[in-house]
Structures are given as C-alpha cells and as structure tokens.
Amino acid sequence: MSGADALAAHFWQGCALGELRYQRCRACGAAQFHPRRFCARCGGAPDWAVAQGLGTVYAATRVTRAPTPDFARLAPYDILLVDLDEGFRMMAHGAPGLRIGERVRLDFDRRGERALPRFERLGGRS
Amino acid sequence: MAWISGVGDTEFGRLEGETPLSLMARAAADALAEAGLERNEIDGLLCGYAASLPHLMLATLFAEYFGLKPRYAHALQAGGATGAAMVMLAQRLVDAGECRNLLVVAGDNRLSGQGTDSAVTMLAQVGHQDYEVPFGPTIPAYYGLVASRYMHVHGVSEADLAEFAVLMRNHAALHPGAQFKTPISVAEVLASRPIAAPLKLLDCCPVSDGACALVVSAARGETRLRIAGAAQVHPHQHVSAAADLADFALADCAERAREDAGIGIDDVDLLAIYDSFTITLLILLEETGFAPRGKAADRLRAGIFARDGLWPLNTHGGLLSFGHSGVAGGLAHIVEAARQLAGSAGARQVRQPAVAFLHGDGGVMSSHVSLVLRRE
Numbered sequence: 001m002s003g004a005d006a007l008a009a010h011f012w013q014g015c016a017l018g019e020l021r022y023q024r025c026r027a028c029g030a031a032q033f034h035p036r037r038f039c040a041r042c043g044g045a046p047d048w049a050v051a052q053g054l055g056t057v058y059a060a061t062r063v064t065r066a067p068t069p070d071f072a073r074l075a076p077y078d079i080l081l082v083d084l085d086e087g088f089r090m091m092a093h094g095a096p097g098l099r100i101g102e103r104v105r106l107d108f109d110r111r112g113e114r115a116l117p118r119f120e121r122l123g124g125r126s
Numbered sequence: 127m128a129w130i131s132g133v134g135d136t137e138f139g140r141l142e143g144e145t146p147l148s149l150m151a152r153a154a155a156d157a158l159a160e161a162g163l164e165r166n167e168i169d170g171l172l173c174g175y176a177a178s179l180p181h182l183m184l185a186t187l188f189a190e191y192f193g194l195k196p197r198y199a200h201a202l203q204a205g206g207a208t209g210a211a212m213v214m215l216a217q218r219l220v221d222a223g224e225c226r227n228l229l230v231v232a233g234d235n236r237l238s239g240q241g242t243d244s245a246v247t248m249l250a251q252v253g254h255q256d257y258e259v260p261f262g263p264t265i266p267a268y269y270g271l272v273a274s275r276y277m278h279v280h281g282v283s284e285a286d287l288a289e290f291a292v293l294m295r296n297h298a299a300l301h302p303g304a305q306f307k308t309p310i311s312v313a314e315v316l317a318s319r320p321i322a323a324p325l326k327l328l329d330c331c332p333v334s335d336g337a338c339a340l341v342v343s344a345a346r347g348e349t350r351l352r353i354a355g356a357a358q359v360h361p362h363q364h365v366s367a368a369a370d371l372a373d374f375a376l377a378d379c380a381e382r383a384r385e386d387a388g389i390g391i392d393d394v395d396l397l398a399i400y401d402s403f404t405i406t407l408l409i410l411l412e413e414t415g416f417a418p419r420g421k422a423a424d425r426l427r428a429g430i431f432a433r434d435g436l437w438p439l440n441t442h443g444g445l446l447s448f449g450h451s452g453v454a455g456g457l458a459h460i461v462e463a464a465r466q467l468a469g470s471a472g473a474r475q476v477r478q479p480a481v482a483f484l485h486g487d488g489g490v491m492s493s494h495v496s497l498v499l500r501r502e
Contacts, residue, residue: 008256034257034367059371061270062323063262067250071262076320079261081271081366091258091366100278116260 007035010048015115020051020106022088031087053106054122055084057098080104082119093118128220130351130499131227131343132161133461137303138336138449140237146176147191149233149337153454154192157339161347163227165192168341170225171199172216174208174232174453177248178239188231198225205252205488206400207358208232209338209456210495214356216342226344232453233337245333252489254364263322266330266403268365268490270322273405275371277324280412284324286423287404288315291328291446293426294401297433298443300474305334305449315404329404334449338457340464346502349468354481355387355498365490374491380414383496384483391415395479396466397437398459400487401444411439414485414496438476441466456486460497467501 014021023032027044039046059081066072080094082104093109093116104119134156136149150173158165171194173185181187185199198219204211209232216228236245249265258268276282292312298304310328318327342353359379362368369375384390397416401407411422416437417430425431431439442448442462445455463482465471484497 005256011256034254034364059271059275060323061267061274061325062320063264063267063270064320065246065264065266065322066262067247067264068262074262077262079263079267079271081275081371089366091254091261091263093261100274114260 007037011035012114014050015108015117018108018115020053020117021048022051022086023047024049033088033090049086051084051086055082055104055119057094057100057102057104057119058083058089060094060098060100080119090117095120128217128353129343129346130340130349130353130464131345131347132157132159132163132341133339133464134160135303135338135458135461136233136336138334138451138458139305141235141335142238144235144335145239146179146233146235147188149235149335150188150231150339151192153233153337153339154229154231157229157341161227161341161343163341165194168194168227168229169197170216170219170228171196172212172228172230173201174212175201175203176234177245177452178235194229204493204495206402206456207486207488207493207495208453209460210484210486210497211358213340213342213353213460213497214358214495217353217356220342220344228342229339230342230457231337231339232457234452234454235335236333236452237335239335242333254366258364258366266322266325269403269405270325271365272371272409272491273324273403276405276409279372280420282408282420282423284316285312287324287329287408288312289423289426290401290404290407291315293431294440294444294446297441297474298447301442301448304443304447305332306443306447325403325405331402331445331450331455334451334455336449336451336454338454338461340457340461350502351464351467352500352502353497354389354500355383355385356496357382357386358495360493363489363492368491374409374413376410376413376494377415379494380483380485380496383498387498387500389481389498389500393481394437394483396441396463396476396482397431397439398463398482398484399439400456400459400485401440401446402450402487404446406487407444409491410485410487414483433474433476438479441471441474441476459484459486463499467499
C-alpha cells in the first residue's frame with residue numbers, strides 16, 4: 001500500500017469490510033473524502049462516517065492504454081468520478097458503459113490486492 | 127522591466143546519445159548566442175525538472191555542467207506550467223533588481239532515455255497515491271474524465287476535439303524541428319486507437335526528447351521583447367478534488383495577466399496555449415476568453431486560429447505535434463511566441479504580431495500561469 005498513512009489505511013480497511021468510509025466535519029458539517037486530521041474547509045475536527053454507497057456518475061472514461069502490465073491485463077476498464085449522496089466525490093471503477101448522470105450503487109471488487117470500490121448501475125446486478 | 131533577449135532550442139523527437147544536461151546545454155548555448163551574452167554574464171538560473179534525471183539540485187547541477195556561477199539559482203516545479211512559471215519568476219527577479227541576465231532552461235530525454243511505457247507509468251503517479259492511482263488511471267485517463275464532463279455540459283463533440291489535432295499538425299509541418307509533420311485529417315484522428323475515452327491516440331501529445339531555453343534580461347536588446355504581464359492560479363491538485371470539471375474559473379487568471387500588461391483581449395495578435403491533449407487546448411481557449419463556452423472548434427473552423435487568422439495558435443505545432451519533452455515542451459510555446467514577435471519565425475512567420483497571450487497548465491488543470499509578451 002504505497003503512500004498509505006494511518007488514515008488511508010483506515011479507509012482501505014473499511015473497503016475490505018465492505019464499508020465506504022469518509023469524514024464529516026464536526027464544526028462546519030462539510031463532507032471530506034480524502035481523509036485528514038483536519039477539515040480542509042474550516043480547519044475543524046472531522047469524524048469518520050460510513051456512506052450508503054449511492055451516487056450519480058459525474059465523469060467517466062474507459063482506459064484502453066493502461067499504466068502498468070498489471071492493469072493492462074484488466075484493460076479496457078472504466079474509471080468514474082461519482083458524486084455520493086452524502087456530498088463528496090470519489091474516483092472508482094465502474095461497470096462498463098456507465099454514463100454521466102446515471103444513478104449508481106457501490107460494490108467492491110476483491111480481485112486485486114485490496115477491495116477496490118466499483119460502482120454498478122442502480123437496479124443492475126449487485 | 128524584463129526583456130527576452132535570446133531564445134534557443136533543440137529539435138524535438140527521438141534524439142539518441144543525449145542526456146537532459148546535454149540537451150539543456152545545446153538550447154542554453156543557442157539562447158546565450160542570440161542574446162549576445164557570455165557565460166560569465168549570466169547571473170541567474172532557473173530550470174525545471176527532468177524525468178530522466180531526478181535530482182534534488184538540478185539548477186546547480188546544470189550550472190556546474192554548463193559553466194555558470196550564478197548569484198541566484200534553483201529549480202521550479204509546476205508540472206506543465208513550469209515553463210511559464212519560470213518566465214514569470216524571471217520577470218519578477220529582474221524587476222526586483224536581483225538579476226540582470228537570467229537563463230531559463232529545461233530539457234529532458236523521456237523518449238530515448240526513459241521510453242514511452244516508463245513515461246506513462248511515471249506520469250500516472252501525479253494522481254493521488256491512495257485514492258486515484260489504485261484504480262489504474264493514466265494522465266490521458268485524468269483528462270478523459272475532464273473531457274467527458276466538459277463535453278457533456280457544453281455540447282462539445284469528438285470531431286470538435288479532432289480539429290485541434292489537425293491544426294497543430296498543420297502548424298508543425300512548417301517547423302524544421304517538429305516531431306510530427308505528416309498531415310492528418312479529422313477522420314484519421316477519430317479513427318486513431320482508443321487511449322482513454324473520449325481521447326484517442328491523436329488527441330494526446332507524444333513523449334519526446336528536446337530542450338528549450340531563453341534569457342531574461344534587464345537590458346532591452348534589439349528584439350525589444352518585453353514580458354509585459356503574468357498571473358497564476360492553483361485551484362486543486364487532483365482531478366477528483368477539482369470543484370467543477372466544466373468550469374475551472376481561469377478567466378480571472380487570464381484577465382489579471384492582461385491587466386498586468388495593460389492590454390485587452392482585442393490587443394492580442396498571437397496565442398500560445400498549453401495543449402497536452404486536444405481537450406486541454408479547447409478548454410483553455412474557452413476559459414481564457416478566446417472562444418465562448420463550447421465554441422472553440424467553431425472558431426477554429428472559421429479560421430480564427432490559423433496562421434493567417436485573427437489569433438494564430440501554437441504556430442510551432444504545440445505539444446500535440448511539435449512534441450512534449452516535459453518542462454521544455456511548455457517552454458517551447460514561449461520560445462515560439464518570442465520568435466514570432468521578433469519576426470524570426472521563418473516560413474511560419476505570421477504578419478507583424480506585437481502582443482502574444484500564453485497560458486500554461488500543470489497537472490490536471492491544476493496549476494495555471496498566464497503570460498503576456500509584447501514587442502515594444
């Protein structure tokens with residue numbers, strides 16, 4: 001887990017347990033996805049929370065030219081930015097062909113070394 | 127006041143048998159010769175970074191190698207905006223009286239020294255290590271995400287993007303140092319192999335070897351080429367942390383640079399805009415005020431950005447066809463604008479431009495520098 005600090009480890013442990021962990025500021029109420037010991041909006045103290053995993057596709061790309069041989073074996077794969085209903089945005093994998101504006105539900109892909117967040121079409125296969 | 131007293135570059139492409147330092151030295155020697163300066167007259171040095179030569183002190187390393195003993199020297203990092211950021215800093219340092227002749231130089235040999243596969247892997251690491259890189263994105267994927275949103279909101283088509291690849295190739299055809307000169311068509315761009323949808327191979331800049339340099343001086347020099355205005359903005363680092371991929375709020379940065387120069391948009395005769403991908407170029411033109419939202423391709427089709435148009439754009443062929451050698455790729459736009467303003471662009475020369483507007487972008491629309499160059 002290159003570059004991981006304790007907060008990132010907590011996030012990825014959540015994924016392994018099927019939980020999408022994010023932070024919410026105790027002071028201003030802002031949701032924060034990249035976890036920190038402070039709220040980047042107001043400097044307040046954030047608490048961990050768990051998202052329901054429902055959201056809307058904000059942006060989508062299909063990667064054909066992968067960055068490494070490991071990912072080349074998966075290619076082509078879809079990478080999304082998803083706006084979660086709790087008010088934060090995250091990058092994740094997506095089921096093939098998801099489009100901007102579609103409602104999606106979180107799942108976890110356990111093929112790799114960790115459980116990777118992956119979104120499916122809401123109402124599609126779970 | 128700060129003046130560009132000389133520029134230099136190497137050809138871009140595959141340059142075997144070179145190192146980042148040897149390429150930087152070639153460009154620097156040309157820039158000094160054009161400025162009519164000896165090494166001992168250079169009292170300031172700014173350089174970027176070289177992917178093929180990671181070093182904690184690249185400026186000092188180059189100073190020793192090239193034979194400089196500057197009073198002021200360091201490297202600077204703002205991704206693709208580094209070239210424009212160095213020119214802005216050079217202007218400020220000269221204006222402050224810190225330096226009289228400052229060398230700005232960058233060079234890399236990513237293609238022959240590192241290879242495209244390694245460069246793609248390395249560049250993907252600008253993404254967030256914990257919350258982006260695990261999903262296997264690449265730089266084209268980050269910009270593919272940007273493109274998907276921007277095109278969705280503003281009604282831009284893949285054919286609109288392709289027009290910019292075609293234009294850059296047309297412009298590169300007249301530059302003896304350009305990496306790609308064979309004409310391409312919109313149909314060929316659209317049919318090129320997928321990289322990160324909606325971006326295809328010909329929407330993406332290549333990986334190149336090459337170097338560029340320029341000298342910024344307190345004395346005016348024969349070309350009377352002044353760094354007239356500059357401004358920056360740094361809204362985010364990661365694409366997943368950007369507030370809005372359909373509006374990057376760069377109009378203010380561009381306007382501050384024009385105000386700094388005391389010009390309006392109608393005074394601009396020439397454009398040099400960062401074009402790592404076709405989508406980058408289209409968005410930056412619209413953000414910096416040279417086309418309405420979603421209409422940059424319409425303006426291109428109307429001839430506005432052609433060599434004989436109202437705003438000739440990247441007349442060297444840009445990153446897309448002249449080539450992208452890291453920091454030198456962004457510096458190449460500035461070298462070209464300086465040559466056009468000085469009337470020394472040869473077969474590419476556009477008609478008597480006096481004011482150039484330039485914009486550099488680093489990361490994923492993350493670091494921005496706007497510049498205005500003016501022939502007095």
